[in-house]
Amino acid sequence: MTIPFLILAAPTIAGIAAAMYLRNLVHCILALTLGFAGLAALYLQLDAQFVGFTQILVYVGAVAILAVFAIMMTRSAGPMAQPVFSSSWIKGGCVAGAVFAVLAWAIYRSATSLKMLPPQPEVAVRQIGDALMHRFVLPLEIMGLLLTAALIGAVLIAMQEKPEMQ
Amino acid sequence: MTPETIDRIFIIWKHWLLSYAPAGVQPLFSALLSVVPVLAVFPLLFAITTVLERKGLGRIQNRYGPNRVGPYGFFQPIADGVKSLTKEDVVPRTADQAVHFLAPLLLVAAAFLAYAVLPVGRNMVVANLNAGVLFFFAVGSLVELAVFMAGWSSRNKYSLLGAMRAIAQMISYEVPLVLASVVVIMAAGSLSTVTIVNMQASYTGIWPHWFVFTPWGFVGFVLFMIAATAEANRSPFDLPEGESEIVAGYYIEYSGFKFALFFLGEYLGMFATSGMAITLFLGGWAAPFSFLTWVPSYFWFFAKLLVLIAGFIWVRGTLPRLRMDQLMNFAWKFMLPMTLLNIFVAGTWHFMAAGSVRWLVCAVLIFAPSVLLALGLEKGKKKIAARTYRFAE
């Protein structure tokens, strides 16, 4: 636990917490974006440049914008009428606690097993490319196929409007 | 002083200044010394560009342009600055105060971040990141968020429309922007901007090895510049501002200094994408001919930047604005296929032996489909063509 880590972790946690507790949906998303950015900074601190920048590009640049766009297109952006705590908060808490426990267990286990490894040299982008093209080429292709299918599906959904327009 | 010393003068100064700093704060001081010039030079360039743009547009339109403040009107930006600083800062009552305040700051901050990876001269880059190009596009996407914040928080319908347009446009054109630069990354085998420039800074005879002098590089450069125009919200893609349609778009409710910040952010974004185009395709700080290498490298970078800015001004002075659907059509039906095709051509180039055959094959591969795509755009659902007219006696 270094000081830079704390400096970066604090806004990340704060942003994510604010995303849950703020009443205005747009504020929530902006706070969530802060959380994403903090996460990216944490990756950078761990010398994972590629992952860090991809985090910003994908989560800040695309996911947050997509959410914002969805809100802008679909509903009035005023604050919600319901209270922040939903009536079934106990169930939700239980699920969250369970997920946290599993994650913590996994991290703890891997941390103990990885402790022995020497520090990795900085991963170059070229290595990532090599890995994607050789060792992980099948998962990559499957992902590509899945995304193409999703893209075609999205196009089809968008296409249906056309006869109505004319 | 030898040319080498002049070329290195800023680095020498930096080291000289750094030697006075105590050892403990040296990294911090070094970073500061790298960042402050960027914060000083590019806003100054912004000031100069506003005058140049107004004077250039004026001449294009057969006017003088600003010529009242100072010699030939070159102190106009000072007058503009004073004006924007002394103006009342109006915030609409229904606006979301905090977001309304943060939006211009975020925009300018994101625009400045992009300069971190631009090599403005030999060994002159703020941060030589391994994934520099990726960093550039990552911080570029922050601009969209700032634009959304401005448009949404103003609580104005025009600004909301403007923000929707801006985000849709930026997302659509970010894809071809990134894909157009992929060819260079393929050729260079690196995401580091410094490496990319160094690869282009060699010569055959007097001719440089810029990527723009290859078929895929040229097409990539053109596509990159078109996408950059759209990213920078410049005419003919200035729909988010759309003066005549949605008044001023997402910054309609900003006044005074915040408005100036938007203005600054927009121009900084334009310089940054132009700088990236120079880095990727036009050899960065490399001299255009081998016998001109004695001229300091930073001079070449800024000279190229000014040429691209002049191009932006010229285009702005000529073209009318596209419409939203046409803009999208152009992005997805022309730009995207072309960039993908360009990647394919770049791959072909890579695997073919050097010579005129390679040139011919790649040129045909890129030219024929582009004509077809253009025809497809023209002869789409609504045919666009010049018409002849009949006359009644």
Place this chain on the structure above:
Amino acid sequence: MLGEGIVKGLAETARNFLGSYVSKDRLTTVQYPEERLPQIEAARNFPFLVYDGEDWQQGMRCVSCLICEKECPPKCISIEKSKDKKLDASGKPQFYPTVFNIDVSVCMSCQICVEVCPFDAIKMDVDFELSTKDRFGDLLWNKERLSKSNEYYREIHPTEAAAVDAQLAEERAKLEAKSKLAAEAKAAAAATVPAQPAVGATAEK
């Protein structure tokens, strides 16, 4: 081919950009306060009252007939007619305006007052720099401010003024001939018929 029209347009703007440095025909802007366009003779901006001779009160042509006040479309002229008569430049007793005001902010420079004036007493000025910081006082011009000499009129509208002067001189000559004739007749008839009043002769025009 897509882009052809765009390239043509770019060439055209480039030509204009360069042309604006060499051709005066393209760069038509006039740097106003320092440079000025030559004054156009027919220009009209705001009426003024013409006087003959040196003294504006003495030589004022206006006889306060109130026609312009009546005909002025926006009704920006207000005149008060004098009770007494005063000798005009040619030495005839005439009514004169005690008050003659024109409101600059109302006047629409239509020149109808000039066209309907039978005495050529009101003409259009070419001076267009009438702006003032005083919203009320300075925009209502009185008789003194409105009066300008015939020499000034000749200067700004030479052609028109020459025609007016010739016409006035002719009328005056006719009048003199008539009055001479009348005087002779008077002498001949030994004051049996009274002379025709001079005002009527001018107003018949």
Place this chain on the structure above:
Amino acid sequence: MSATTAATAHFTPKPSTDGGEGQLLEVSMGPQHPSTHGVFRMDVALDGERVVKLKPVFGYLHRNHEKIAETETYLGSMPYTDRLDYLCSITNNWAYALAVEKLAGIQVPERAEYLRVITGELTRLQNHTSVIGFLLQDMGASGTPLMYAFREREKVLDLFESLTGSRMMCNYMRFGGCRADMPAGWLQQAQKVVEAFPRFLDEFERLLSGNEILMARTQGVGVLSKELAVDAGITGPMLRGSGVNYDIRKVDKYGIYERFSFKVPLGEHGDVYDRYMVRLLEMRESVKILQQAMRDVPPGPIMDAKTKLRGFRPKAGEAYGRIESPKGELGFYLISDGSPNPYRYRVRPPSLVNLTVLEDMCLGQNVADIVVILGSIDFILGEVDR
């Protein structure tokens, strides 16, 4: 609420009324909006960027023109007609003079008729240049076409100033002729301007007519069908852009228009591009008319000697005088009861009538198209609101 725009009102999107899925955004474009060409407002309901409802609101510039005219003398209304369509004061004067001449049975001398044709066609040139410039300005061409158009328009306005004394508020026509004869050298100057004009049109066409963006923005946008145009009483370049051969210069042959040979360009699709091109081609025809008129202008008086300026009282009756103004059929309807003032004075403004089809042309189009369609209508609020 902010003072900068009226669009802040009703911020919350309202549920759609047309049964569609989306929500409608109501935007009030104007009265302070850069492209409404004056104080004009449109209540627009948008579905995304598509227009589903458009209600024009005007009257902000109403100044009681017709009623004032009834309290003025016949002559006194002449300068007021300048202010109807302030871009083309001379054609306004002409239409009014024509109506009064019909009412009072006045003959116009030959030279005055030629002067009227020359100034009237010059007015058409300068009106069409500025309209096209404004149209392209609305399309976002950052002022360049507008500045080129204004550069040429200035030359015509210079001619007007040296002939009539004013650049825009010419107040030139009188019942039975024209107010001022050509000063020395004017005709030569005018000939020079007219000879140079086609070169400007060529430049303009090179600049933008073939431009793909312009074609994409205007072709198929704001289509006005032939039938609707006729039914709605549309006149002028708008009607001809829709392909209806109707030009009052040809139909009425008022003045001396039957002496000149010129053609009437007709559009086919009735879209914005056709209206734009029809105006460009019309200017070329106007140049032809001007060349003929300037060649043939005879010497002679410019005012009917019998008509009095002061105390003008036409006999009781009514008359309707109309001309082909640059914007369409401009008519003046007058009833005289024998007094110095008209009993009834009515203007048939082409701008207002042409504006009535705005909603029909805009529905289903993009919000960006509204301003282009509006620009292609060529209306002047001074004439719409009167």
